[in-house]
Amino acid sequence: MTTNPQDIDVMLPRMDLQQLAALAPLDPGAVEIYEHTTRTTSVSLGELVHLTGRPEDAVAESVRVLLRLRLLRWAEGEPTRLTAISPDSAELHVLEPAARKVAALQEALAQVRGELSALSELYHDGIVHRLRGESTEIITGPADVRGRIEHLIDRAAREILVARPGGARQEDVPWECPERVEAALARGVRLRVICQHTAQFSLPVVARVERVTALGAEVRTVGDRIEPVLVVDRSTAVVPLRDDPRGAVLVRDPSTVDFMTGTFERLWPQATPFPAKLGRGPAVAASDAVKSDIVRLLIAGEDDKAIARRMGMSVRTCQRHITEIMNRLGARTRVRAGYLLHELGHR
Template sequence: MEHADVCRDELPRLDDADTEDVAAAFRSLAERRLLMPMSAENRRYAAAPPDAAVEALIRPLVQQARRAQNAADRLRRELVPVYESALERRLRQPLFEELPDVPSVRRALERFAAEAEREVLTSQPGGARKEEVLREAMDRTEAMLQRGVRMRTLYQHTAQYNPGTAAYVEIVSGLGAEVRTLGEGFMRMIAFDGEIVVIEQKGNPKAALVVREPSVVSFAVAAFELMWLQADPFPVNLGRAQAIQVSDKTKEDIIRLLIQGESDKVIARRMGMTVRTCQRHIAKIMERIGAKSRVHAGYLLREHEGNLVISDSPDRSGND
């Protein structure tokens, strides 16, 4: 070759190679940077040493890898402090925290509700809820439902007879909440995202305990799920048939507690009704089975347990 550079058209023709083969070989050498353009028009090329060709080929890959590494470092600088801060904050939080009074309970519930992302589970024994409590809960509930947080609530059967509770359930059900009722035997609690549970303190209904211990929280959520499967949907409009059904279930629960020997006061508390309403139910049961006293009623109920049918027109009083 007389020149240090060459144009593709000037390539010597080989006896056993045609033009297409020569052109393909030229392109292959150029792609591998073994032929480098000598001008902007890329009309003339010069041979390049292999080490320079390798450098030209890997340079873009190295630059791309460097950009990816820089992006990863930037994300690490941005995210790791956030994660570490959140982890540190969680580690600092106690597994059990006492809320000594109603204001502290309300502040905690408002904070947990605002931070909830997936699901809130609520069980509220005690029958009808006070209107002031329902008004306070409405804003929290509406905000969570609008964020797409799933909400499930358990009440006692007797709550169905209370107009205020029924109106509240109608509103939140329209927003997507799920509400069911059960006779008795469940605790008052609110679980947030399966991570935090707020339960009522024993002997002090105005105080609460915040539980973050994973095993305890998991147990409380599992207990709720079991009760949820046994519960009935809360009817927004309580018709006669539903009212009779609720009344019958209430009497069945009272009979079970009578057989266990519980007092009127304990039965009333566990059924979510006043003592006077409970005594009225017990009087009707005694009249129906022909009992002359509480002792006689207990004997008859034990003798005929499982075979008694106590059903009559519903007592729509629920709670006095």
């Protein structure tokens, strides 16, 4: 079969990137034909068949590839003969348009990548916000706070930990939900409470402690101020809402709850068991423990208001204790009392 040169597509459409990539690398037959064509002004398809010794169909296909790459063209005035074209010229006509497309694609990719990067930051911030919302919950209003705490105590299965700051002047604390707490103790939930020493001088607090300890609760006291917290089953904690003592924050983040639980556990061995009955002996011991803590704070240079706040007592009560300490030392001024305390070896 004789191939008509006019059957070879002369006006080939511009190739897209995939079509262009499919033509590379050139097969050896196409390279051989291009080499023969460069050695003469023009050459016919039949001559190329003769020169290469390849089948006419194979030669025609190689010519078609070279035409598409603009490495060959039909000779002017001789529509059946082929002329070689410089690779630089072929690059200008074939590769430059493709290069412009690649550059445009790269620019578009860079723009999309930048937008995706910005969206990635939004996504990350959104995830953090969502997780923060899921791990913490703000509750306002004493009724709502009490309701959520009662719900937590009702669902407690293993353990309730409570840190209760303040003394006789602070009665309304989360763990004081008598019916819920007693029901939790009755079903085997362990309750541990840390108060301040000054709580031993509050008759309502003493009565509540006696009631829950009779049901198996453990209550201890410390001198210095502790931060209020309620931890249920080591999975959920309740802390006061900053700048709003009537509100609370529910915390479910495992790392934060573990930190609160660990702090409670480290404080627990240092605390003193709450006396079952506040007779003269325990009352004197509690008073001495309070004065010992006040002495430590006096040596640290704290003023009356700061000491009262940390000890969970009124400023007036704090000043009375300080006066008794000064009388015991025989000091007329706080400066003299501080000097004597250092001399006596108080640290």
